[in-house]
Amino acid sequence: MADDVGATTRKPAWRYAAGAALCFAVIGGGAYLYFYDGPAKPTEAQAPEAAKPAIAAAKRAAPDDEPPVLSSIMIDQARELVGEARRLAASGDFAGAEIALKKAEQAAPGVDETAQARREIAELNTPQGQLAAQLDRARSAVDRGDDTVAEQAIAEAEHLNAPAPAIAELRASLQAAQQKDTHKDDHIASLLAEMRTAVARHDFATANRALNEAARIDIQNRDVLKARDELNREQASVRAPAKD
Numbered sequence: 001m002a003d004d005v006g007a008t009t010r011k012p013a014w015r016y017a018a019g020a021a022l023c024f025a026v027i028g029g030g031a032y033l034y035f036y037d038g039p040a041k042p043t044e045a046q047a048p049e050a051a052k053p054a055i056a057a058a059k060r061a062a063p064d065d066e067p068p069v070l071s072s073i074m075i076d077q078a079r080e081l082v083g084e085a086r087r088l089a090a091s092g093d094f095a096g097a098e099i100a101l102k103k104a105e106q107a108a109p110g111v112d113e114t115a116q117a118r119r120e121i122a123e124l125n126t127p128q129g130q131l132a133a134q135l136d137r138a139r140s141a142v143d144r145g146d147d148t149v150a151e152q153a154i155a156e157a158e159h160l161n162a163p164a165p166a167i168a169e170l171r172a173s174l175q176a177a178q179q180k181d182t183h184k185d186d187h188i189a190s191l192l193a194e195m196r197t198a199v200a201r202h203d204f205a206t207a208n209r210a211l212n213e214a215a216r217i218d219i220q221n222r223d224v225l226k227a228r229d230e231l232n233r234e235q236a237s238v239r240a241p242a243k244d
Contacts, residue, residue: 070108078108082117089121090133097121131160138170142177150174185221188214192227199234207231 085100101121104114123129138153154174157167191214198206211231214224 070111074108075111078104078111078114081107082111082113085117085121089124090137092130094121094125127160131157131164134160135164135166135170138174142170142174145177145181147174147178147181184217188217188221188223191217192223195227195231199231202238204231204235204238207234 081100081104085097085104088094088100089097098121101114101118104111104117108114124133134153134157138150138157141147141150141153150170151174154167154170157164157170161167191210195207195210195214198204198210208231211224211227214221214227218224
């Protein structure tokens with residue numbers, strides 16, 4: 001009977017012990033998880049903080065990769081130097097043109113006009129490019145009546161490529177222009193002679209008509225300008241006594 005009572009009494013004690021052990025296990029596991037996960041959170045939170053200096057450094061480095069900002073003064077200076085380079089190249093001074101282009105690049109780096117001029121000048125600095133330049137120079141001179149420059153340009157073109165058909169065409173155009181100028185000069189001389197004959201007989205109406213016709217042919221002709229002064233003096237000398 002006593003043994004039964006003792007056994008009965010011991011059964012709740014074992015149950016209490018097992019329950020207590022289970023509680024300790026649960027509490028211990030929770031503490032482990034708490035202390036294990038706790039330090040990890042600050043580590044994860046520190047990752048964005050560590051990335052901030054790298055992002056800031058990248059932002060500071062970005063402007064170094066961008067092209068420099070050029071002022072209008074720098075661009076104007078570069079354009080002026082590019083124009084000088086083109087003029088030098090057109091006259092055949094390619095060494096001087098290269099110097100001007102380098103100055104333009106230093107004044108305003110990366111300007112498209114400088115690169116374009118460099119390509120065009122490089123193309124011009126070839127036999128074909130120089131021939132084309134001399135032909136253009138000759139055409140322009142013929143159009144404005146500058147026979148001296150036209151002759152020089154045609155001679156330079158012949159030196160580069162004498163058989164070129166364009167050279168023969170330009171020489172024919174120059175000769176036709178010269179013949180036209182000769183005919184024009186002869187016509188002006190004839191009209192001025194008529195004017196002077198009319199002045200000699202005091203026929204100023206006829207003199208003015210002949211002079212005006214000559215001026216319509218070439219108002220800047222030196223002989224026409226000189227004749228105008230002559231006619232004005234003759235008319236003034238005839239009218240002066242009448243006022244007295």
